[in-house]
Amino acid sequence: MLNTETTPGFITFEPVGKYYDESPGFHTFPLGQILSGLYFKKQISNELEEQIYQTLLKSDWGILMLVGRPNAQDWLACPSPNPERFRSFARAAVQIQDQFTAIGNRFAPISGEAYSFWNPPHGLFFAMANLGFPIDEINEYREQQKIPLSILESPRLKL
Secondary structure, three states: OOOOOOOOOEEEOOOOOHHHOOOOEEEOHHHHHHHHHHHHOOOOOHHHHHHHHHHHOOOHHHHHHHHEHHHHHHHHHOOOOOHHHHHHHHHHHHHHHHHHHOOOOOEEOOOOOOEOOOOOOEHHHHHHHHOOOOHHHHHHHHHHOOOOHHHHHOHHHOO
16 A cells, blocks of 8 residues: 555545546546446445455555445445444544544545545545434544444444
8 A cells, every 4th residue: 555644646436537547546446346346236245345344444545446436335235235344444544534534634525625524525524424413523533533432332233
């Protein structure tokens, strides 16, 4: 994995335009889409797709790939919403949030503007909303740019 401290560029969660093609950066979108595409085309089994998902949860960058809303929707809610995946992903993402918050304003949606980890459309909030967390609570976490680790004790996140 590239080191964000020594490699410049945006971290993107969505497909990017041609103006980004040659710029250094971190593109979390393509791998998730390639892998989920194989699953949806029935080129990999349900068991292998589950193994890939579990492997993604063991890597900070795998979790970050799932933070991107398009990848989160494919991996957590297709072909139907999966509460166990919402829980396992949310638990994993909450535990690594600080390292990605510390990167600062390097996250970019398709617009090309730099934002913090908390600003782009977010798979973590998508998962939390699907688990029944109130929108006001989710918006408060987004504004604070922090989810307290105590949330891991919430019945909504219990595995």
